[in-house]
Amino acid sequence: MTARRMLGRVVLYALAVALLIYILGPFLWLLSASFQTDIALFQQPPEWFPDPFLTDNYRYVFTGKVPGEQGIGAVAAFTQEAQRIPRSLANSLIVALAVLAVNLLLATVAAYTFARERFRGREVAFFFILGSRLLPPVAVAIPIYQILRQTALLDTKLGVILVHSSFTLPFSIWVLTLYFRGMPREIEEASLVDGASRLRALFSIAIPLAAPGLAAIAAFSFLFSYNEFLFALLLTQSPGSKTIPVAIAAIAQNPDASYSLIAVGVILAIIAPLILASVFRGYIARGLVTSLER
């Protein structure tokens, strides 16, 4: 290896380490802060590593047990808000999984129909569904609020599921239609000749072949729903339906909130999407590229 190439490698690895710190640093600091007391955080400069290592913040969120000696001052005025985190997490997981299921079912069937059937009004229906995503969310917020109020779906998980589904379906249908169109027809045709119905061909042949596309839309719809904030904020109020972004925002906005407890909240909130993004990383990246490049 020449000296010049050696130098090049050193530079590349230095940049890689810098990037690693830039990406993970905020996460790690948050994790560290969540195991500390506020008193430790308020030192200038703060403690970089938890000392003493305190699990009281987490225990408080889950059991309501007020932190002991060291944690005094850590629990400020927002007792109830922090204790709502587990409930909100459960709400978010239920809503996001339901949205994922709705997308897998409805978008697959619809996209397959768009890709394979020729029928009157197909183009119009396709543009009707896709075009809806051009509308800015703020513009439809108030009317959607009113619709949910009139149908008694306001402040229910079902209401949020329906709204999130309607926002994610166009994208899922788009990605999957591209996917199905890119697949050879011959195998399905063969099974049709053998007397299988279209839906049968879809489930036994097309879906297994389109598995990567399905994984991508599953990941997207889950992440969208889990992360969505504006509508969740407007449409949910009670602990039984509030999703985790709304709960986190409520805590973050509280001026009396303890910083270590805020850190606990954010850590708990980001576990699910982080796991999902790590597991489905390849599908997400490929899905993003196919969908945006058209």
Added chain:
Amino acid sequence: MRNHDRLSAIGYRLSARRSTAYSWLLILPPLALTAFFSIYPFIVAVDASTHRILLTRPKKQPYIGLDNFREVLRVAEFRDAAVNTAVFAAMTVPAVTLLGLGVALLLNQRLPGFGLLRWIVLLPWAIPLVGAGTMWRLLLHGNTGALNGLLLELGIIDEYITWLSRPTLAMVAVTMAHLWREFPLAAILFLAGRQAIASELYDVARIDGAGAFALFRDITLPLLRPTLLIVLVYETVVSMSVFDLLYVLTGGGPGSATTVLAWYTYATTFKFYNLGQGAALSLLMAAAILVVIVLYTYILPAKEERR
């Protein structure tokens, strides 16, 4: 084979009518959801923008034509919000694009350990915006912020900076949070674009004696043009509609320093309950975004024009 084709063609024709109804049945659920939660609400919003609707006076909602638009365009707050939005986009879009491109070129290196980097680069983009915003709120906090702590340890500052309570710095702070959250997407797209370029091109150019910079300028950059367009359009739309981050980071403040159009629209609608003007604002925002998209595709055609 021929016969089979002919047979199935006849079969198709016979079932064509049944097939149309059946197809509509299969696409009906997403169609209905879209109509119910996007198209119909949009029509309601357009209608609302031509009426004076104040929640403080629910019984009286007269038709006022385009007055909402005129009033909105006249007030200074709107102009401030428009300027803030433009400033924010002007800071974040180039920053996200350049950092994304740089990171993509770095990730493209086939060196041991870089696979891990490609794996984790997406993480900031995957978490809720509210989570990212809250995270940066803690990082930038004036009393407990880790960034302050770090700068102090490094001896760059003598005392903590109150990032979020000074007008100019607050905008910089939001930009920092936005950049951290958005660059992974740009990086992933650029990386895919870069990997699609045939390596033979580089080999040939290298034989001709081209240096690293010439390779980048004459091969990478021109061939990444379509990706560049996508990134620019997408990131401009994202930065023009920034909202969640502001909600947890600055609340549009201090004063109106970080009040961008999305926040102003939200405040008009949900804080001042002026639903008519709120609807007008949101339509103006949609129009502005559409104009920007058209401008981009006009200025920067995806395919290089022949000269």
